[in-house]
Amino acid sequence: METIVAPITPLVTSAVIILRVSGEKAFDCVDNLILPGGRHLERGNIKFRHVYTGSFIDSDGSVLDEVVFYFFKSPASYTGENVLEISFHGNPQIVRKALSVIYEKGIRAAEPGEFTKRAFLNGKLDLTQAESVASLIESKTDKGIYYSFRQLKGSLSKKVIDIKNSLVDISSVIEAYVDFPEDDLSDHDVDFVTQKLSDVLDDISKLIESYKKHRYQREGLKIVIVGKPNVGKSSLLNSLLEEERAIVSEIPGTTRDFIEEVISIKGIPVRLMDTAGLRGDGDVIESRGIEKARDKIEDADIVLVVIDLSNEIDAEDRKILEMTENKNRIVLGNKDDLANDVSGSAKSLIELSVSAKYRTNFKLLEDMIYSRVCSDDSELYAGEIITTERHVALLKNLYDILISVKDKIISEHLDLISIDMGMALDIVSEFTGEKYTEEILDNIFEKFCLGK
Numbered sequence: 001m002e003t004i005v006a007p008i009t010p011l012v013t014s015a016v017i018i019l020r021v022s023g024e025k026a027f028d029c030v031d032n033l034i035l036p037g038g039r040h041l042e043r044g045n046i047k048f049r050h051v052y053t054g055s056f057i058d059s060d061g062s063v064l065d066e067v068v069f070y071f072f073k074s075p076a077s078y079t080g081e082n083v084l085e086i087s088f089h090g091n092p093q094i095v096r097k098a099l100s101v102i103y104e105k106g107i108r109a110a111e112p113g114e115f116t117k118r119a120f121l122n123g124k125l126d127l128t129q130a131e132s133v134a135s136l137i138e139s140k141t142d143k144g145i146y147y148s149f150r151q152l153k154g155s156l157s158k159k160v161i162d163i164k165n166s167l168v169d170i171s172s173v174i175e176a177y178v179d180f181p182e183d184d185l186s187d188h189d190v191d192f193v194t195q196k197l198s199d200v201l202d203d204i205s206k207l208i209e210s211y212k213k214h215r216y217q218r219e220g221l222k223i224v225i226v227g228k229p230n231v232g233k234s235s236l237l238n239s240l241l242e243e244e245r246a247i248v249s250e251i252p253g254t255t256r257d258f259i260e261e262v263i264s265i266k267g268i269p270v271r272l273m274d275t276a277g278l279r280g281d282g283d284v285i286e287s288r289g290i291e292k293a294r295d296k297i298e299d300a301d302i303v304l305v306v307i308d309l310s311n312e313i314d315a316e317d318r319k320i321l322e323m324t325e326n327k328n329r330i331v332l333g334n335k336d337d338l339a340n341d342v343s344g345s346a347k348s349l350i351e352l353s354v355s356a357k358y359r360t361n362f363k364l365l366e367d368m369i370y371s372r373v374c375s376d377d378s379e380l381y382a383g384e385i386i387t388t389e390r391h392v393a394l395l396k397n398l399y400d401i402l403i404s405v406k407d408k409i410i411s412e413h414l415d416l417i418s419i420d421m422g423m424a425l426d427i428v429s430e431f432t433g434e435k436y437t438e439e440i441l442d443n444i445f446e447k448f449c450l451g452k
């Protein structure tokens with residue numbers, strides 16, 4: 001395999017920029033690395049995992065930079081190959097020159113994800129572990145980081161291997177009969193296979209479910225604020241944002257369009273959207289606004305329905321409550337500081353009273369939002385979670401095949417079951433990367449950043 005090089009830090013003005021060289025020719029770079037006092041480091045004398053300081057020499061023999069560098073010897077490195085990392089002063093121009101010196105040695109620029117791809121190809125990481133490296137970097141929440149890190153340590157691979165072992169157990173029972181087509185499955189074997197299948201199907205559906213449940217950790221939450229004009233939607237956005245972002249006024253109809261800002265609620269990134277006040281009077285322009293708002297409501301993870309406590313709940317409020325009935329919503333009574341005694345039936349609809357103006361009960365509001373998406377978290381926390389589209393697709397595929405196996409057990413189509421089980425085992429191998437195609441690898445690693 002060719003030797004590759006890339007910055008493993010951003011190539012921008014910064015404190016330091018680090019280059020990583022991986023492959024057989026990595027140590028050829030010692031020619032350009034001079035130790036303090038002008039001593040040359042001999043290839044044969046390299047101390048691995050030892051931090052050196054010295055100078056990086058340009059092609060014309062002049063000193064390009066003072067650097068820190070260290071070597072890893074194959075296979076004890078990130079990629080499993082010989083690796084050299086050189087840490088430069090953080091001037092991109094210096095590092096670009098250094099790169100061109102390194103290219104002259106027949107070392108080429110790495111593609112995005114190529115180091116981790118090599119770690120996979122060299123058996124340092126399986127495919128789920130390699131994929132977790134990308135999710136670890138991209139995770140936006142503490143829990144996201146926790147799960148990605150667990151996956152990097154092989155937790156998901158272990159789970160998949162458990163599933164594989166169950167499938168192998170099922171297969172061996174089936175295969176024993178396939179050679180004797182005149183025999184029927186014994187009751188005992190039918191029970192065994194059916195039970196095992198149910199257990200595996202249960203595990204798989206939990207994994208698929210975990211992908212949906214934890215979507216907010218990967219992508220953040222979408223929250224949309226709706227309500228009649230003038231109830232304090234924009235004030236609520238501003239107060240949650242702790243910034244005067246949206247224009248607030250006592251004139252109903254102040255907000256004319258959608259305003260979106262990102263906030264953090266207990267470590268979860270939230271895309272919070274303010275909308276124009278919804279009016280139910282059938283006006284053409286307003287009803288177009290309602291159509292648009294309906295889309296936003298449909299798209300949201302949580303809808304905050306704002307009701308003005310300084311006024312009685314009216315037909316317009318009720319219409320908005322109706323529109324959001326089937327959504328994961330929180331009905332907020334705003335302007336608690338001006339609250340009249342709201343009549344009984346209306347009061348029962350309101351889940352939390354706040355004052356956007358004085359930020360009262362905001363802590364409770366954040367808790368309520370959080371618990372709407374994290375309610376059954378404790379149960380999942382112990383299990384594995386799925387974080388990539390690829391894994392969900394494989395699991396759904398696996399699920400469908402195993403369901404059809406279950407049906408075929410009843411009708412005893414053993415030869416067909418045997419084919420299905422072969423397919424099921426192939427899917428499992430794709431998971432960990434025991435079986436892979438260039439296309440699968442390209443799909444995974446092209447999404448990585450350069451240097452990873």
Ligand SMILES: Nc1nc2c(c(=O)[nH]1)N(C=O)[C@@H](CNc1ccc(C(=O)N[C@@H](CCC(=O)O)C(=O)O)cc1)CN2
Nearest residue numbers: 008018020072075076077078079080085124133451452
């Ligand atoms: N400078 C630097 N920092 C980094 C990385 C890196 O490659 N370079 N990493 C990369 O993204 C992460 C650390 N991951 C690493 C994983 C394995 C090995 C490694 O050398 N593994 C060998 C030896 C294990 C041992 O004996 O300690 C191995 O697995 O055989 C190095 C880094 C985060 N920080």
Ligand SMILES: Nc1nc2c(ncn2[C@@H]2O[C@H](COP(=O)(O)OP(=O)(O)OP(=O)(O)O)[C@@H](O)[C@H]2O)c(=O)[nH]1
Nearest residue numbers: 229230231232233234235249253254255277356357
């Ligand atoms: N006393 C009090 N006034 C509030 C509170 N929240 C908002 N207001 C006032 O209510 C008026 C309307 O607030 P906005 O935030 O502009 O209301 P809105 O729902 O965005 O209105 P539109 O954009 O017109 O739909 C402003 O005068 C705010 O100062 C509150 O909690 N208490």
Ligand SMILES: [Mg+2]
Nearest residue numbers: 233234254255
């Ligand atoms: Mg507004």
